[in-house]
Amino acid sequence: xxxxxxxxxxxxxxxxxxxxxxxxxTFKAKNDGIFLASLDSANVxxxxxxxxxxxxxxxxxxxxxxxxxxxxxxxxKILSKAKTKEQISWxxxxxKNKFILSIKGKSTRSFTLPLIETExxxxxxxxxxxRIKLEMxxxxxxxxxxxxxxxxxxxxxTTDPDxxxxxxxxxxxxxxxxxxxxxxxxxxxxxxxxxxxxVRYSVDYLYKITKVATISxxxxxxxxxxxxxxxxxxxxxxxxxxxxxxxxx
Amino acid sequence: xxxxxxxxxxxxxxxxxxxxxxxxxTFKAKNDGIFLASLDSANVxxxxxxxxxxxxxxxxxxxxxxxxxxxxxxxxKILSKAKTKEQISWxxxxxKNKFILSIKGKSTRSFTLPLIETExxxxxxxxxxxRIKLEMxxxxxxxxxxxxxxxxxxxxxTTDPDxxxxxxxxxxxxxxxxxxxxxxxxxxxxxxxxxxxxVRYSVDYLYKITKVATISxxxxxxxxxxxxxxxxxxxxxxxxxxxxxxxxx
Amino acid sequence: xxxxxxxxxxxxxxxxxxxxxxxxxTFKAKNDGIFLASLDSANVxxxxxxxxxxxxxxxxxxxxxxxxxxxxxxxxKILSKAKTKEQISWxxxxxKNKFILSIKGKSTRSFTLPLIETExxxxxxxxxxxRIKLEMxxxxxxxxxxxxxxxxxxxxxTTDPDxxxxxxxxxxxxxxxxxxxxxxxxxxxxxxxxxxxxVRYSVDYLYKITKVATISxxxxxxxxxxxxxxxxxxxxxxxxxxxxxxxxx
Numbered sequence: 001x002x003x004x005x006x007x008x009x010x011x012x013x014x015x016x017x018x019x020x021x022x023x024x025x026t027f028k029a030k031n032d033g034i035f036l037a038s039l040d041s042a043n044v045x046x047x048x049x050x051x052x053x054x055x056x057x058x059x060x061x062x063x064x065x066x067x068x069x070x071x072x073x074x075x076x077k078i079l080s081k082a083k084t085k086e087q088i089s090w091x092x093x094x095x096k097n098k099f100i101l102s103i104k105g106k107s108t109r110s111f112t113l114p115l116i117e118t119e120x121x122x123x124x125x126x127x128x129x130x131r132i133k134l135e136m137x138x139x140x141x142x143x144x145x146x147x148x149x150x151x152x153x154x155x156x157x158t159t160d161p162d163x164x165x166x167x168x169x170x171x172x173x174x175x176x177x178x179x180x181x182x183x184x185x186x187x188x189x190x191x192x193x194x195x196x197x198x199v200r201y202s203v204d205y206l207y208k209i210t211k212v213a214t215i216s217x218x219x220x221x222x223x224x225x226x227x228x229x230x231x232x233x234x235x236x237x238x239x240x241x242x243x244x245x246x247x248x249x
Numbered sequence: 250x251x252x253x254x255x256x257x258x259x260x261x262x263x264x265x266x267x268x269x270x271x272x273x274x275t276f277k278a279k280n281d282g283i284f285l286a287s288l289d290s291a292n293v294x295x296x297x298x299x300x301x302x303x304x305x306x307x308x309x310x311x312x313x314x315x316x317x318x319x320x321x322x323x324x325x326k327i328l329s330k331a332k333t334k335e336q337i338s339w340x341x342x343x344x345k346n347k348f349i350l351s352i353k354g355k356s357t358r359s360f361t362l363p364l365i366e367t368e369x370x371x372x373x374x375x376x377x378x379x380r381i382k383l384e385m386x387x388x389x390x391x392x393x394x395x396x397x398x399x400x401x402x403x404x405x406x407t408t409d410p411d412x413x414x415x416x417x418x419x420x421x422x423x424x425x426x427x428x429x430x431x432x433x434x435x436x437x438x439x440x441x442x443x444x445x446x447x448v449r450y451s452v453d454y455l456y457k458i459t460k461v462a463t464i465s466x467x468x469x470x471x472x473x474x475x476x477x478x479x480x481x482x483x484x485x486x487x488x489x490x491x492x493x494x495x496x497x498x
Numbered sequence: 499x500x501x502x503x504x505x506x507x508x509x510x511x512x513x514x515x516x517x518x519x520x521x522x523x524t525f526k527a528k529n530d531g532i533f534l535a536s537l538d539s540a541n542v543x544x545x546x547x548x549x550x551x552x553x554x555x556x557x558x559x560x561x562x563x564x565x566x567x568x569x570x571x572x573x574x575k576i577l578s579k580a581k582t583k584e585q586i587s588w589x590x591x592x593x594k595n596k597f598i599l600s601i602k603g604k605s606t607r608s609f610t611l612p613l614i615e616t617e618x619x620x621x622x623x624x625x626x627x628x629r630i631k632l633e634m635x636x637x638x639x640x641x642x643x644x645x646x647x648x649x650x651x652x653x654x655x656t657t658d659p660d661x662x663x664x665x666x667x668x669x670x671x672x673x674x675x676x677x678x679x680x681x682x683x684x685x686x687x688x689x690x691x692x693x694x695x696x697v698r699y700s701v702d703y704l705y706k707i708t709k710v711a712t713i714s715x716x717x718x719x720x721x722x723x724x725x726x727x728x729x730x731x732x733x734x735x736x737x738x739x740x741x742x743x744x745x746x747x
Binding site: 074077103105107109111113 | 635638641642645648672673674676677678683684685686
């Protein structure tokens with residue numbers, strides 16, 4: 001594999017978000033993109049990274065499919081040394097068992113990391129039928145989660161199909177917080193509320209993801225009764241950062 | 250009570266300053282404003298908050314006078330989630346014993362806090378005859394205190410009515426700092442020095458207040474022999490943040 | 499001695515860099531400038547500060563030569579209270595054994611520090627014949643060191659006179675980093691590579707110096723086989739901040 005990212009910015013955001021949940025990353029490189037999908041270390045959430053060929057300046061894969069695992073912490077540390085607009089290249093050398101990352105700025109800095117032997121694989125992403133859909137401003141969603149965190153460690157979401165509202169509720173001892181969203185709200189892009197549901201998710205996890213997912217301006221949120229919540233941060237034909245979090249009992 | 254602040258900015262600054270010294274706040278809401286005056290937890294300083302009806306977009310008090318106590322830490326945390334220009338409303342529900350704070354931005358976030366039962370009351374603000382008066386740039390005063398903190402834990406202030414100067418002095422072992430202010434100094438707006446006095450105050454307290462009191466551009470400073478120092482940060486017809494600190498022996 | 503710096507900015511940067519390595523500073527003031535040259539507390543590096551008369555607004559030395567020692571930590575703390583464009587004056591009072599620093603802004607703040615009695619002297623700067631010379635963008639050099647730090651605690655530098663390249667190499671267990679600089683690189687201003695050498699220096703020391711040395715846009719780097727590396731940050735006729743680091747065995 002030998003691929004070139006035109007600038008460090010997006011890659012850095014994506015890997016920084018993934019590294020908050022994973023220490024190693026197993027990527028599958030194919031003709032239609034480079035993919036990662038993995039359970040986080042606590043086995044509570046699934047992290048999904050899709051990088052499509054449009055995201056790259058140069059894109060060359062050896063054979064039909066190439067799977068490789070690298071240490072994400074190392075990758076993140078190295079990328080933190082790249083400036084936003086510097087070009088990044090990734091190269092695997094399967095014979096020498098090496099992963100080579102180069103940063104092209106005023107000078108070219110080349111870093112070599114070992115490819116990790118691992119049983120890790122790229123998860124088949126579960127096919128989930130989540131009927132409640134909400135596309136909204138990513139910062140507005142981040143504010144909701146961050147406000148909830150002040151009050152409780154659990155975020156309750158209820159929907160009302162009659163009024164077409166989605167309510168975010170945090171209930172602490174004596175204190176509580178409530179936000180009712182309708183499709184008229186400024187931060188809301190689109191909303192589908194076909195069913196009445198009540199679900200609960202960990203605030204800490206959602207908080208962690210909203211803090212690191214500074215990848216796109218909007219987030220697509222999907223959830224359903226007794227099912228996970230799925231967050232998608234994406235730039236349509238370039239990349240996707242997905243996050244799937246199991247519900248609380 | 251139901252009142253609306255046109256924007257979070259000033260309220261946030263005022264409460265942030267108050268919370269540095271108080272964990273709970275007892276407010277008295279009347280037709281001419283909402284007032285807090287309380288000894289700090291160390292019983293060394295008095296914190297005064299006056300918010301006049303001009304500060305509000307809507308202002309409605311139940312009856313002649315309403316006294317309520319809320320946890321200031323909670324209030325501060327919630328307000329930290331509001332953006333500078335978002336509208337804030339406060340509402341008391343005496344029957345349910347609740348305090349409701351709403352933030353109106355892209356969506357409306359409502360927070361409910363318990364009203365605290367307390368013996369706390371609003372102090373009658375002592376009437377102090379402080380003859381030395383100095384109105385100056387708040388940042389310039391902050392620099393004086395911050396410079397003194399490098400040298401000592403006590404700020405000595407001496408005045409000389411003949412030369413019309415106020416001197417700020419910090420004396421450490423071997424090291425010292427001295428600043429002589431006259432009415433000609435750029436940071437000084439007005440100065441009244443009718444008497445020769447020498448007073449001493451805790452640098453730590455003054456430092457703490459100058460760090461948090463980013464409420465107004467100027468500060469009115471008053472003090473006198475063997476008497477407290479009184480700092481007033483205000484926007485004339487809107488609000489006042491006062492701070493009264495006892496002298497060192 | 500009585501000298502005036504037109505603004506705090508440069509002095510603050512220089513002293514902040516020196517204080518990272520020295521707790522006390524012994525200065526020699528002469529007609530052609532004020533000089534400091536001292537081994538760092540770990541006896542591994544030499545710190546050099548030259549401040550030429552052009553750096554000052556007023557410059558007056560008592561006698562031919564005046565040597566004085568002050569606590570650099572105190573000096574740095576006091577200067578941190580000065581704003582970038584405030585005027586700074588230094589004055590020694592040998593009779594009272596005092597060093598007086600004044601900051602002239604909206605008001606004048608005067609600080610008095612003791613002159614320290616010390617056997618400390620100004621080192622004679624070693625005359626070193628270092629044949630490899632590289633003048634480059636200071637930020638680009640900082641990036642090289644900072645990238646190396648991710649990988650290892652030692653920076654290896656090799657030169658190739660045939661290809662006219664200087665290579666910076668960090669070798670960790672399994673991981674490594676490599677940067678090849680030629681005179682064509684954007685960050686390189688000039689390069690002299692007459693010999694083939696391989697030298698090693700502590701990354702931590704170089705990292706520390708590149709973090710604090712935000713004094714000039716470019717850095718002159720000199721080194722040679724089995725010899726120290728010498729970094730010079732300078733503004734030609736005003737000042738120089740030099741740093742000489744012994745090689746690793």
